[in-house]
Amino acid sequence: MLGTGGGGDVRTGSLAATRAIREYGEVPLVRLADLADDALVVPLSGIGAPTVSHEMIHSEDEPKRVAEEVERLFGRPPSAVMSSEIGGSNGVAPVAWAAQLGLPLLDADGMGRAFPEVQMVSMYVAGLPADLVIMSDVAGNVVTIRPVDGLWSERLARAVCVAAGSHALMADYVLTAAQARGAVIEGTVTRALEIGRATEGAADPLQALQDRLDAVRLITGKLTDVERRTTGGFVRGTATIEGTGADRGRRLTMELQNENLVAIEDGQVRAMVPDLITVVDTETAAAVQTEALRYGQRVTVLAWPCDPLWRTPKGLDTAGPRAFGYELDYVPVEELMTRG
């Protein structure tokens, strides 16, 4: 994930959202079709290394300072908050930010999953110029970046994030509703809610989740090795899962950069970005974020197809395996599955 703006993992993000709703009131969910063409949508996310953001104190002033800067630059206040990435705490924390700002939340996001780098958003793939980033940190600084392209937005935003203590709140793009149409992935908040409802209280949460996502089960087993380091504002490393039960004797290795990027078994790639690879607790089906992976955990690794936008040539250029330095040609997870 870009970072954990709500002040930690999904649970901490949920607590922040619950508290904000109690204090500021319910957050209406709006569809893009409900917004006037010139209404401003602010895609918000936390940026930073998750291991750091867990220890950061979250300030409620950060969203307000971003909204003030939007109004200063555009001459009108934002009309809605959007999650930049629906995965991790960045999928939940925008509820808190919207509540604090008294704004509705847009039923959409910029990834349909989570990605570690700033330019890896649907708006960029859709061809909207990555020409504005607004950042606000805990100390109270506000930085506005007008980058020449998406790669520079990542480079400069990451540098600012590291200088600000490896954590900041970020608006990557400010969109009119007209610009957002076709450039964001719609319905993802609703889908997340549906998944939550399907698994919560289910007799077999893992099976319910797998069915809902139409996901491949890559392995069920035990985490036997986790190697992780925080570098340049990212958490990088590898994790190894040894199969248990029906999967005994198998072994899956995952490459990490804030997210799970590539899953390998017996030298064969089983799934790769931009398809989704998710580690969940085998018993509860709760997602285990990369920074929470611990030796001995009983987990299952699921994989499922990304939004079709990411499978276009520009989508793969932006967030395919080569964008992360892997010399791999992308093969969709459903094809890899039939090969195995």
Next chain:
Amino acid sequence: MLGTGGGGDVRTGSLAATRAIREYGEVPLVRLADLADDALVVPLSGIGAPTVSHEMIHSEDEPKRVAEEVERLFGRPPSAVMSSEIGGSNGVAPVAWAAQLGLPLLDADGMGRAFPEVQMVSMYVAGLPADLVIMSDVAGNVVTIRPVDGLWSERLARAVCVAAGSHALMADYVLTAAQARGAVIEGTVTRALEIGRATEGAADPLQALQDRLDAVRLITGKLTDVERRTTGGFVRGTATIEGTGADRGRRLTMELQNENLVAIEDGQVRAMVPDLITVVDTETAAAVQTEALRYGQRVTVLAWPCDPLWRTPKGLDTAGPRAFGYELDYVPVEELMTRG
């Protein structure tokens, strides 16, 4: 110095200025008293490690992009360019930037010398809030920082500078003429011109320079050791000069961070920041910048008092020896001279 925005040392800066004047016309020098209260003054400087900026290609678009951002933020274009620091190429390059923008140059600067860090400007010492920095790099990116204080402006601007390739053009503060009165050091461009006229073609340029500055001659000798490293956007190190002629047997050591910070002889401090310590070519009296120090050079080290602003408590807090990590109580150079 903050960096060498003109694309290199003083000579390169002079060439850029000469070329810009030829292409865009003469640059009028204006006094602060000539400007209307609400006229906008943009203090410009290059920021970066000088050893890097020597190798950077300078883009003429950088000042234009800063001026555009000023107009976007303030609703009116700037009325004059000011040099943030009169020392090094940042003292000369603003002539080129003013020519490119078709603006006059203000007869003033923000230091009355050169300093390595962003917050070390007279505006900060005078109590103006350090709440706006605009940066523009060779790639075309523009970054606007609204820092909570001067120390954050340095921290964030330095991070952006390093990410942009260790060189950028920077407006540190944008001042109305009313704000600038009493918060900038006036007359320094005129003084620099007078020094140039006094030394150029003089029979004894070094003596002419020393007289004009009312400077102490710390040593005349040969550079026998230079240790320098580029780290975090700065050049740091030490330089040793062994006396020759009348100074034979003496040895002066200087501590560097882009500028000469402390001069020590026989364990005794001879001069320290914020007073000026300058290395000049013994024959021509031309200044030798820290990044141009080379083994074997025949040099003279001069020291003279800084502007009184730097000797106030806030001035010393900002740019006294302790601001650079030296556990020294500031003693003015003229007092140290009488002690020796």
